[in-house]
Amino acid sequence: CYSIYPSKMQEDPVAEPDYDPTFKIFKLNHDIPICESVSPNSSYRWHSMNDQEFTAYRKRLEEEVCAFMDEIEEREGKKFDYLISHHAFTNAMTGAQILERRQADGNKKLRHFNFVHGTALKMYIKEKDKDPEYPMRFLKITQDHGVFNGREKTSGIWVNSRDYIDKFIDCFPTYPRSHAVYSQIGVNQKTFCPKGSTVEKDLAKHVRDEDKAKLAGVKKVVTFVGKFADWKRLDAVLYAAAEYEKSHPDV
Structure with missing residues (x-):
């Protein structure tokens, strides 16, 4: 290919x-x-x-x-x-x-x-x-x-x-x-999935020094995969948030 x-x-x-x-x-x-x-x-x-x-x-x-x-x-x-x-x-x-x-x-x-x-x-x-x-x-x-x-x-x-x-x-x-x-849009979760990463261990690597203090209490994160074009993506994010916030209110 x-x-x-x-x-x-x-x-x-x-x-x-x-x-x-x-x-x-x-x-x-x-x-x-x-x-x-x-x-x-x-x-x-x-x-x-x-x-x-x-x-x-x-x-x-x-x-x-x-x-x-x-x-x-x-x-x-x-x-x-x-x-x-x-x-x-x-x-x-x-x-x-x-x-x-x-x-x-x-x-x-x-x-x-x-x-x-x-x-x-x-x-x-x-x-x-x-x-x-x-x-x-x-x-x-x-x-x-x-x-x-x-x-x-x-x-x-x-x-x-x-x-x-x-x-x-x-x-x-x-x-x-x-x-x-x-052909339905989706993510192959066998390929794109966490492999030993944790918020405690890995989040700090991706946060600017000036932001580390305010994010120190973060326990869970949501990763968005895709081009964030709000006119055609924001609705999907909001629908997803409505679902995951039911069981994860601390996100």
Whole structure:
């Protein structure tokens, strides 16, 4: 399993004697483009790009992903089986183009799948609803591209919220509902779990010196795993708090 993802800050990992990197950075000279109006990590909107910038971004992404795949296939001595893109927008269209390109080069078994996230869907819906901040542009581009017109370019999609299936089909009505699957969000607690850590022994390591006195009486802590974007995460934290405070009022 290999991956490539964008970043303005990160650099490519360096190989070590016992480690061959399994990921690569798609290097940006700007913040990661976003579909929404605001994000904790970026304010650079896709809608702020002109057509030339948007086309250049997609083309560079396609070329860099293909070059990375070539490098991996040469090292592994075999072709890729699956290509998974995240977000039902630029990455999906790029994935479909790479699929066509590599199938034409002989890799007939390659299949492209997409993991749909909410941000692109919200952008499409706002464009359809004629929101002044979202002039109709990218939904039409994606529809005309054909990435979701059927299973030829995208064999299946996953969504992380049940209602996204209806919203997705509303935007791309010719895509077969039978191949849109709800994948529930969660944390694998066999992997992400305490391993000998205790508040008494370990909390002080992560607290600033000036805060240690006021936190000295803390006996229990709650760890939030995820991007704390309050417009879509705060409600989950509050629902969770309503549950754990029943049995742990001292948290």
